[in-house]
Amino acid sequence: MFSTPNSLISYLRGIKSHCPCFLSQEIIVQFRPISSLKVVWRKDYRLDEAIENDKRYKLCARVVKEVLNEPGQVIPLRYLEKRRERLRLNVSVKAFLGFNPGLFDTYYDRIKPKSEPVLFLRASDRLRGFLEEEKRIMMENEELIVSKLCKLLMMSKDKMLSVDKLVHVKRDFGFPNDFLVNLVPKYPEYFQIVGCPGEGKSFLQLVSRNPDFAKSVIERRAEDESISTGIRMRPNFDYKLPPGFILRKEMREWVRDWLELDYISPYEDVSHLAQSSPEMEKRTVGVFHELLSLSLFKRIPVPILGKFGGEYRFSNAFSSVFTRHSGIFYLSLKGGIETAMLREAYEGGQLIDCDPLLEIKNKFVELLEQGWRERAEQRRQQANELRKDMEFMCARAVHLKG
Structure with a gap:
């Protein structure tokens, strides 16, 4: 019907002149660069829910990380209180501790030798037990972590990435906190750090390319389907x-x-x-x-x-x-x-398919849920005691009145 793209564009423009709403609601398509192809964003409540469900877990993880990054892995409560905005913590630290028991122990100590004692936070025995579990899971999945790191480098233009940027995304991909110090040196056949560490100009470089890592999820899926069906899948x-x-x-x-x-x-x-x-x-x-x-x-x-x-x-x-x-x-x-x-x-x-490293998140959520159950039980006991006290007071008042 249309001999050239320009004739189709002219036709579409003619329709738009008679119907102003045409091409203005969902999609604008033109035979121009790909960037001009637009689809109006549409909310997906189910996928938004997946993010919302992890909101409380991630908040707790941020606070734990903040404490563990401190010297000696302890911090005065008032120092943490000053960082609430950065941590996106919308309640006081004391309220947070009350909502999430079992994460930290509190104790009094001096910031300076002659200063007055103040309240400090440190990881609880329960939290330290989780940190040991985290180390175990990381060690069991070390090959997976190495392959992920190699893949990130292999996809990059120069086969190297900024160390600072990799540190920034370590949680997104499940890398351990100390991956640059303890993991990278163990694999000199894959990695080397170049540049000036500490000046924001150091890079992790790929030393050699492993062909086994050079297949994407989509390519592996096509191979698996080809094997299972006996038909070559594209x-x-x-x-x-x-x-x-x-x-x-x-x-x-x-x-x-x-x-x-x-x-x-x-x-x-x-x-x-x-x-x-x-x-x-x-x-x-x-x-x-x-x-x-x-x-x-x-x-x-x-x-x-x-x-x-x-x-x-x-x-x-x-x-x-x-x-x-x-x-x-x-x-x-x-x-x-x-x-x-x-x-x-x-x-x-x-x-659908969970990354093996998500076991760490599951263990942390178990720790949190244990604390939440204990808090709920404590509140039930307090409510029962209050109810019994009220019943006793009412009975006593009736007795005195009689």
């Missing part, structure tokens, strides 16, 4: 829009054609590809898919991903990828922070 994205989400015809056709492009592994050299090409879009989506797959929760805050724009060759408008490919990703705005999530990793609000 690597590609699992594209599934959420219920009720409908793309306009033009966008559906663009997505169909884009999915027909050959899959480009995030571990391939793409220096020959133009930044605005559909092929580069395919590779960029592949990198985001792999990064989210490697992360613990299959989700990463967008500002953290943005820190690696240069290393992974992301465009300045990279975050539009997550809404443009709504059948692959979800962009959550929960908590006022944009978070990129991998749709296929979730069933409703629950992770």
Whole structure:
């Protein structure tokens, strides 16, 4: 019907002049660079719920980390109180301790030899038991951690990443706190640190490439399906829009054609590809898919991903990828922070396949829940005692009155 893209554009513009609402509601499609293809963001309550469910756990983890990072792993309560805003703690530290018993012990000590004693916090025996469990889980999964670190380096443009940036994302991928000091030196065949440590100019560099690490989740999935079915499966994205989400015809056709492009592994050299090409879009989506797959929760805050724009060759408008490919990703705005999530990793609000390192989170949640149960039981006992006191007072008043 349309001999050229320009004739189709003219046709669409003609419709828009008679119907102003056309192309203004959900999707704007033009035969221009990929960045002009837009899909209106739509809330997914189930995936937002997955973030909300972890809110209390992450708050407790931040406070624990703050205390453990202090010299001697102790801190005056009043010092921690001053850091409430940075920790995003919306209650006093004393109230937090009351809500989450079992995390810390409190004791009095002097900040200076001649100063008055003040209240200090230190890790409880229960928390220290969890920290030993954390070490055990880390040791059992050391090969997984090494492979993740190698993969992050292999996807980068120069096969190296800033040490400071890696430290910033260690929790997202499940790296131990001391991975640069104790893990990296154990594997000189893979890693070396270059630059000037302590000046923000040190980098972790890949020494050698392990072919076993150079396969993405999507490629491994295609291989597994090929083996199980006996039919050679082509690597590609699992594209599934959420219920009720409908793309306009033009966008559906663009997505169909884009999915027909050959899959480009995030571990391939793409220096020959133009930044605005559909092929580069395919590779960029592949990198985001792999990064989210490697992360613990299959989700990463967008500002953290943005820190690696240069290393992974992301465009300045990279975050539009997550809404443009709504059948692959979800962009959550929960908590006022944009978070990129991998749709296929979730069933409703629950992770389908859990990273082995998530056992650490589960152990920590068990510790918290034990404290919460004890607090609930204590409150029940206090309520019962109050009720008995009130009954006694009422009975006594009746007796005296009689």
